[in-house]
Each structure stands twice: as structure tokens, then as C-alpha cells.
Amino acid sequence: MTILRKHLFDIPEGMIYLDGNSLGPLPKSVPARLARAVTEEWGAHLIKGWNLDGWMAQPARVGDAVGRLIGAPEGSVVMGDTLSIKVYQALSAALQISPKRKQILSDLGNFPTDLYIAKGLLTHLDQGHELRLVEPEDVADAITEEVAVVMLTQVDYRTGRMHDMAAITARAHAVGAVVIWDLAHSAGAVPVDLAGCGAEFAVGCSYKYLNGGPGAPAFIYVRPDLADRVRPALAGWLGHEAPFAFDLDYRPGPGVARMRVGTPPVLQMTALEAALEVWEGVEMAALRAASVALCETFIAEVEARCPELVLASPRDAAMRGSQVSFRFEQGYAAMQALIARDVIGDFRAPDIMRFGFTPLYVSEDEVIRAASILEEVIRDRLWDRPEYRARQAVT
Amino acid sequence: MTILRKHLFDIPEGMIYLDGNSLGPLPKSVPARLARAVTEEWGAHLIKGWNLDGWMAQPARVGDAVGRLIGAPEGSVVMGDTLSIKVYQALSAALQISPKRKQILSDLGNFPTDLYIAKGLLTHLDQGHELRLVEPEDVADAITEEVAVVMLTQVDYRTGRMHDMAAITARAHAVGAVVIWDLAHSAGAVPVDLAGCGAEFAVGCSYKYLNGGPGAPAFIYVRPDLADRVRPALAGWLGHEAPFAFDLDYRPGPGVARMRVGTPPVLQMTALEAALEVWEGVEMAALRAASVALCETFIAEVEARCPELVLASPRDAAMRGSQVSFRFEQGYAAMQALIARDVIGDFRAPDIMRFGFTPLYVSEDEVIRAASILEEVIRDRLWDRPEYRARQAVT
Numbered sequence: 001m002t003i004l005r006k007h008l009f010d011i012p013e014g015m016i017y018l019d020g021n022s023l024g025p026l027p028k029s030v031p032a033r034l035a036r037a038v039t040e041e042w043g044a045h046l047i048k049g050w051n052l053d054g055w056m057a058q059p060a061r062v063g064d065a066v067g068r069l070i071g072a073p074e075g076s077v078v079m080g081d082t083l084s085i086k087v088y089q090a091l092s093a094a095l096q097i098s099p100k101r102k103q104i105l106s107d108l109g110n111f112p113t114d115l116y117i118a119k120g121l122l123t124h125l126d127q128g129h130e131l132r133l134v135e136p137e138d139v140a141d142a143i144t145e146e147v148a149v150v151m152l153t154q155v156d157y158r159t160g161r162m163h164d165m166a167a168i169t170a171r172a173h174a175v176g177a178v179v180i181w182d183l184a185h186s187a188g189a190v191p192v193d194l195a196g197c198g199a200e201f202a203v204g205c206s207y208k209y210l211n212g213g214p215g216a217p218a219f220i221y222v223r224p225d226l227a228d229r230v231r232p233a234l235a236g237w238l239g240h241e242a243p244f245a246f247d248l249d250y251r252p253g254p255g256v257a258r259m260r261v262g263t264p265p266v267l268q269m270t271a272l273e274a275a276l277e278v279w280e281g282v283e284m285a286a287l288r289a290a291s292v293a294l295c296e297t298f299i300a301e302v303e304a305r306c307p308e309l310v311l312a313s314p315r316d317a318a319m320r321g322s323q324v325s326f327r328f329e330q331g332y333a334a335m336q337a338l339i340a341r342d343v344i345g346d347f348r349a350p351d352i353m354r355f356g357f358t359p360l361y362v363s364e365d366e367v368i369r370a371a372s373i374l375e376e377v378i379r380d381r382l383w384d385r386p387e388y389r390a391r392q393a394v395t
Numbered sequence: 396m397t398i399l400r401k402h403l404f405d406i407p408e409g410m411i412y413l414d415g416n417s418l419g420p421l422p423k424s425v426p427a428r429l430a431r432a433v434t435e436e437w438g439a440h441l442i443k444g445w446n447l448d449g450w451m452a453q454p455a456r457v458g459d460a461v462g463r464l465i466g467a468p469e470g471s472v473v474m475g476d477t478l479s480i481k482v483y484q485a486l487s488a489a490l491q492i493s494p495k496r497k498q499i500l501s502d503l504g505n506f507p508t509d510l511y512i513a514k515g516l517l518t519h520l521d522q523g524h525e526l527r528l529v530e531p532e533d534v535a536d537a538i539t540e541e542v543a544v545v546m547l548t549q550v551d552y553r554t555g556r557m558h559d560m561a562a563i564t565a566r567a568h569a570v571g572a573v574v575i576w577d578l579a580h581s582a583g584a585v586p587v588d589l590a591g592c593g594a595e596f597a598v599g600c601s602y603k604y605l606n607g608g609p610g611a612p613a614f615i616y617v618r619p620d621l622a623d624r625v626r627p628a629l630a631g632w633l634g635h636e637a638p639f640a641f642d643l644d645y646r647p648g649p650g651v652a653r654m655r656v657g658t659p660p661v662l663q664m665t666a667l668e669a670a671l672e673v674w675e676g677v678e679m680a681a682l683r684a685a686s687v688a689l690c691e692t693f694i695a696e697v698e699a700r701c702p703e704l705v706l707a708s709p710r711d712a713a714m715r716g717s718q719v720s721f722r723f724e725q726g727y728a729a730m731q732a733l734i735a736r737d738v739i740g741d742f743r744a745p746d747i748m749r750f751g752f753t754p755l756y757v758s759e760d761e762v763i764r765a766a767s768i769l770e771e772v773i774r775d776r777l778w779d780r781p782e783y784r785a786r787q788a789v790t
Binding site (some may be wrong): 034038039042047082113120215231235237248 | 412425429433436442443444476478479507511521612627628630631632635639645659660661662663734
């Protein structure tokens with residue numbers, strides 16, 4: 001039984017889209033649903049939409065829909081803001097748990113914004129915290145009793161290298177450290193079991209494998225037993241126990257609701273809510289099996305066809321997310337030429353050609369075709385041809 | 396010459412909408428533009444939309460469009476996040492300017508989220524700062540040399556009472572204090588001259604008088620001479636000098652761009668960008684004159700017709716924004732009955748009936764009609780009738 005449901009997506013004819021790890025394609029359910037939110041909700045109900053159309057409850061409702069894909073219980077995930085903001089909230093909450101410990105451990109493969117936000121927060125707090133960065137493979141050994149918080153992105157955005165969430169979380173808990181998982185490249189890509197692994201916090205975005213559209217809101221998970229204990233750093237009115245009481249004093253709302261900050265982006269979140277319908281009936285284990293098969297096929301095909309390319313992702317599927325990356329010195333130009341041939345991947349400096357595999361809308365057939373077009377691009381050095389050069393200017 | 400351009404808005408037939416100070420109505424330019432962004436940009440261009448469709452530059456481009464309505468020079472305003480987040484950014488930046496001063500001055504009429512965010516930030520920083528709250532009319536006298544930052548919402552969300560931005564800013568500067576203006580109820584409502592008054596920071600939202608739609612993004616202004624000096628508290632990757640270099644170290648971008656944080660909400664911001672087209676050719680002085688005329692008419696009509704209602708807004712138009720509020724003990728029930736009669740205002744505890752006046756789509760005629768319907772509601776105590784009670788449950 002295939003997990004492919006390409007008919008639910010609106011992907012341009014002839015395009016092989018291997019960049020769903022950056023921005024997922026448009027689910028067909030979105031345009032009409034969003035148009036309805038614009039004209040029938042905002043247009044016709046105006047201010048009444050907050051109650052009539054469930055706008056106020058949307059961040060929790062959509063949070064639950066995302067939660068089902070990452071093993072989070074009902075009521076433990078809420079949507080809003082951007083991933084950077086959610087990292088800030090999670091880290092400042094996590095630091096409250098063992099205030100005497102001063103080390104935050106992360107790795108050099110983390111997405112830069114997580115590190116920027118962490119350093120910014122620590123500078124801001126000025127309480128003697130230190131951000132320690134190690135190589136991804138050294139993380140487990142670096143988790144000592146000095147560590148307050150282990151803050152990691154599960155799947156490396158460049159290479160697809162994947163941390164063992166259960167093992168690292170267990171290791172952290174064994175020494176009394178708290179864990180924050182950034183699931184940007186995990187949610188909708190690989191099975192995640194937040195409740196099972198017992199991690200304290202998780203954050204992620206919804207415009208990659210969740211297909212929520214450009215700038216779709218982020219999510220945050222707080223382990224239910226902690227959610228009433230942490231004090232939000234960003235104490236916005238919609239995280240208040242009673243926002244419409246307009247009290248002068250802030251009293252945080254119950255559970256993860258306190259991680260709400262300001263007025264939620266209703267239109268943007270409606271697009272996401274409609275987009276999440278494609279997950280109806282999808283088993284994450286089956287999705288994972290299909291994703292591994294696509295990745296294995298692509299690796300085998302590319303290695304057979306393009307010896308110039310060097311696999312940058314782990315060869316062991318168990319250590320890899322749902323993407324495959326290759327190093328190639330002329331990777332930037334080659335990727336532009338590939339894109340001009342309607343095979344869409346992307347490039348990350350200095351030399352990484354990156355391909356995301358999303359079994360909901362990418363078939364085995366397309367993967368083989370993509371490898372064959374890549375072979376032509378490399379073999380014929382298409383990027384040297386003037387017609388491809390011209391294309392580079394606009395893409 | 397009238398400033399009325401109701402034909403540019405999609406307002407339900409027969410509705411008199413006096414709640415544009417809470418959520419502006421749908422400009423007719425929005426649905427088609429947003430549908431295009433969904434299908435032709437996201438749908439057809441996918442990841443290429445970031446360049447092809449100008450998504451990456453949108454927060455600055457829309458910021459400039461908002462800037463033109465608040466007297467801010469090109470390149471000094473950027474869109475993103477929510478107003479609560481922007482308050483956090485502005486205050487943490489403002490505190491860097493005179494680090495030895497420990498008092499933040501605000502007033503009891505400020506919107507609660509501004510105060511929550513401020514207290515949250517100060518608790519978080521734990522550097523001995525104090526948030527001092529005084530009555531709005533005592534603000535000027537309270538600006539002493541102890542004050543680091545004066546943080547005010549120009550127009551009171553309940554009463555419409557308006558601070559004199561130029562005078563208070565001048566007073567603050569005379570004693571070396573920094574000023575943050577929250578323009579939530581000012582932008583698109585009253586003339587604002589940020590460059591002229593020399594305020595250091597301003598923030599605001601775009602879903603009220605700017606008609607950007609539910610959850611439209613916020614804006615932040617940083618005075619150009621300061622923009623390169625302040626260190627962002629929320630050091631997100633899109634505020635980085637070179638986001639796509641993916642450096643491990645954060646280097647803030649030039650000017651107000653450093654106040655960008657994460658991936659911008661492209662769809663939501665596209666709705667706003669289209670909505671801003673209604674401002675083409677609008678003179679803020681003419682808008683203000685029309686707004687004052689509408690407010691004066693409403694006050695006169697209501698006072699003549701409904702002696703039970705007590706004006707809660709300043710009687711002097713110069714001290715009032717673009718809204719009028721009345722106190723009435725049964726204000727909640729009366730407002731629900733009024734809404735059932737298709738005159739949309741709103742209620743703020745404990746007893747305030749609030750009406751926003753927006754000359755782009757509200758006519759003198761409608762204002763008189765609204766007062767006359769209000770008279771019927773009050774005279775006949777419509778809220779006691781069962782058919783109006785039933786309506787209350789859903790609105």
C-alpha cells in the first residue's frame with residue numbers, strides 16, 4: 001500500500017519537488033478554505049469572527065493536530081509566532097528548572113538561529129550562563145551534571161544527520177538535565193514520540209514537512225507536568241489566564257496556553273489548518289518506511305550516475321532524517337541548472353546540494369528521474385551554458 | 396471633498412461598523428491578491444517565491460508603506476511578529492541607552508499586554524529596574540531624571556484619551572529619557588509625526604485602522620541614528636547581517652532590519668500589503684478632520700438621545716483619538732443588543748461601550764443612524780427581550 005497522495009497537492013506539472021524540507025507545496029484544500037476565511041469570516045463576521053469562527057481557539061486546536069504527528073498529548077502543543085521566538089520561550093523556561101546549573105549544551109550542526117537566539121538570551125540574562133557547542137557525535141558524552149539544558153535540532157538542516165531522541169533525552173535525564181528538541185526537520189518527516197521520550201520542551205515550524213505555507217506559524221510543546229510551573233519570558237496578553245479581563249497584572253494561563261503571546265495570525269493559521277488535512281489516516285511508521293526507501297533509491301542512483309558527488313548524509317538510514325545531501329564543489333551552479341530543469345532541491349554553503357524526500361507527494365519514479373536529470377546536469381556541465389546562466393539570475 | 400471611500404471595502408449590507416479600532420473590515424483588494432499569493436506564488440513558484448515574488452523583502456517594503464502613515468522615513472520601519480513581541484524588542488533596546496537609570500515610566504491607561512511584557516522583561520533581566528505606573532494626566536510631571544524609558548500607548552484603548560506625543564517626547568528628551576510609543580490606536584487613525592517628534596522607538600499593530608486582517612503583523616520603528624547601535628534581544632536569523640551565510644555567530648543586520656526575527660508570515664503580510672492600497676492619496680490631516688467631525692456628531696447625538704450614557708472619552712477633540720466611549724451600567728447587554736441590530740461597537744469591562752470612527756468607510760449619515768438605533772436599544776431596553784438574549788450567546 002502506497003502512502004503517496006499527490007492528488008491532494010497542487011504541484012506544477014512536470015516539476016519534481018525535492019525541497020519540501022524547506023517549503024512544502026500547496027495542499028489543494030488550502031485555497032478555498034483560506035478564501036472562505038477571508039470573505040465569509042473576516043469579511044462577513046468582522047470582529048465577531050473571534051468567537052463565531054473559532055479564531056481564538058485556533059492556536060490550541062491546530063496545536064493538537066500537530067501534536068498528533070509528534071506524539072504529544074492533547075493540550076500540550078500550541079501554535080504561534082516563529083520558531084526563533086519559540087526557541088527563546090523554551091530556553092528561558094528550561095533555564096528556570098535548574099537555576100544553579102550554568103551550561104547550555106548544543107551542537108555545531110544546530111540551525112544557526114537557535115544558537116543566535118540562545119546567545120542573545122544568555123547575554124541578555126547576564127547570569128553567567130555558557131553556551132557549549134560540540135560536534136554532533138560528541139553530544140551524548142558531553143552531557144554531564146554541569147549541563148542545565150541540552151538544546152538540539154534533531155535533524156541537521158544541512159546533512160540530514162539525525163540524533164537519537166530517546167537515547168539523548170534519557171542520557172540528559174540521567175544527569176538531571178532538561179532537554180529542548182527543535183523538530184523543524186522532524187515534524188511530518190520522521191516518527192517522533194515526545195510523550196514516550198519524556199523530553200521537557202519541543203519546538204518546530206510548520207512550513208516544511210507540514211506544508212503550512214510560507215511563514216506558517218511555529219509550535220511549542222511543554223511537558224504537561226511542567227507547563228503550569230514555568231514562567232513565560234514573553235508575557236503577552238493572550239497567554240494570560242483571562243486576557244479579556246484586561247487586568248494590570250499578568251497571571252499566566254493554564255498549561256501550554258501561557259506560551260501564547262500576542263494576537264495569532266488567523267489567515268496564516270487557517271492555511272496551515274487546511275493543509276494539515278492531508279495527514280488524515282497517515283501512519284508515521286509507514287511514512288518513515290516510504291521516506292527511507294526514497295532516500296535509499298536516490299543515494300544509490302546518484303552514486304551510480306554521478307561519481308563526482310560525495311554523500312554528505314549518514315549512509316545508515318537510521319541516523320538520517322528525510323533528506324539526502326551531497327557535497328559537490330560546483331554545487332551552487334549545478335543546483336541552479338538542476339532547478340532550471342525543474343528538479344527543485346536547494347544549496348547550502350559551502351558546497352552542499354540538498355534534497356528533501358516527502359512520500360506524500362514524491363514517488364519512487366520521480367526520484368529516479370531526478371537522479372537521471374542530475375546526471376545530465378553534471379555530465380554536460382549544464383551550468384556553463386548561457387541559457388542556464390540566464391536562469392540563475394532569477395532563481 | 397470627502398475622504399470616504401467605502402466602495403473600497405467589503406462591509407456587509409446594512410451593517411454600521413464602528414469597531415475598526417479593534418479589527419478593520421476587509422478591503423476589496425485583498426481576496427484576489429491573497430488568492431494570487433497562494434496559487435501563483437506559493438503554489439507555482441514554491442521555494443522560489445522568496446526571491447521571485449519578493450517575500451524576503453516584504454517586511455521592509457510593507458514597513459515603508461506603514462511608515463508613510465506615521466511620519467517615519469524610508470527604511471526605519473519593519474513588519475513582523477506581534478505587537479507584544481515588538482514591545483519586548485523596543486523596551487529591551489531602549490534599556491540599553493541609559494543603563495544606569497532604572498525606572499520605566501508608563502501609565503495606568505496603557506494596554507495591559509505592554510505592561511505584562513515590560514514586567515516580564517524586567518523580572519527576566521533582574522537588574523533592579525522598576526516599572527512605575529501613574530495616571531495618564533500625571534505622566535508629564537513624572538518624567539524626571541530617574542526615568543530611563545517612557546513607554547506609553549498614545550491613545551487609550553478604553554477611553555480614546557490621547558497623549559500629546561510631541562510634548563511628552565520633548566519633556567522626556569529634556570531630562571535624557573528615551574521614549575517608546577505604542578501606536579496601536581494611532582496608526583491610520585490620527586496624524587503621527589515620528590521623525591518630527593524625535594521619539595526613539597515606536598511599535599504598533601496593523602489589524603485595527605490599517606485593516607490588515609485578523610492577526611496581521613506588527614511594526615517597529617527605530618530612530619535611524621540609533622538603529623545600528625541597539626543589540627536585539629531576540630537575535631533571530633532574519634535579523635542577521637547575512638542570514639543565508641548560516642554563520643554560527645550572530646551579527647546584527649543594518650538598521651531596523653535587525654529587528655526582524657524569524658520567517659515572516661508571507662500570506663498574512665500579503666493581505667496587509669493589499670489592504671494598505673486604500674491609503675493611496677489619503678491626507679492624514681484631512682482624515683483627522685473627518686474623524687473629529689464623526690466623533691463630535693456621535694457625541695452630540697448620543698448625549699441628546701441617551702442621557703443614561705456618560706461620556707468616558709475626553710470632550711476636547713484635541714485630546715481624543717478616533718474613538719468615543721460611553722459608560723453605562725448595563726453596557727455589556729446593551730452592546731450585545733446593539734450588535735444584534737447591526738451596529739457594531741464593542742464593550743470593555745467594567746462598563747465601557749466603545750465606538751471607533753474610521754472616515755474611510757463610515758459616513759456622517761451612518762453615525763447619526765447608529766445613535767438613533769442606540770437610542771432605541773436603551774429606551775426600549777432591548778436586551779431584556781428574549782430574541783436579543785438568544786443573540787448574545789453567539790456574539
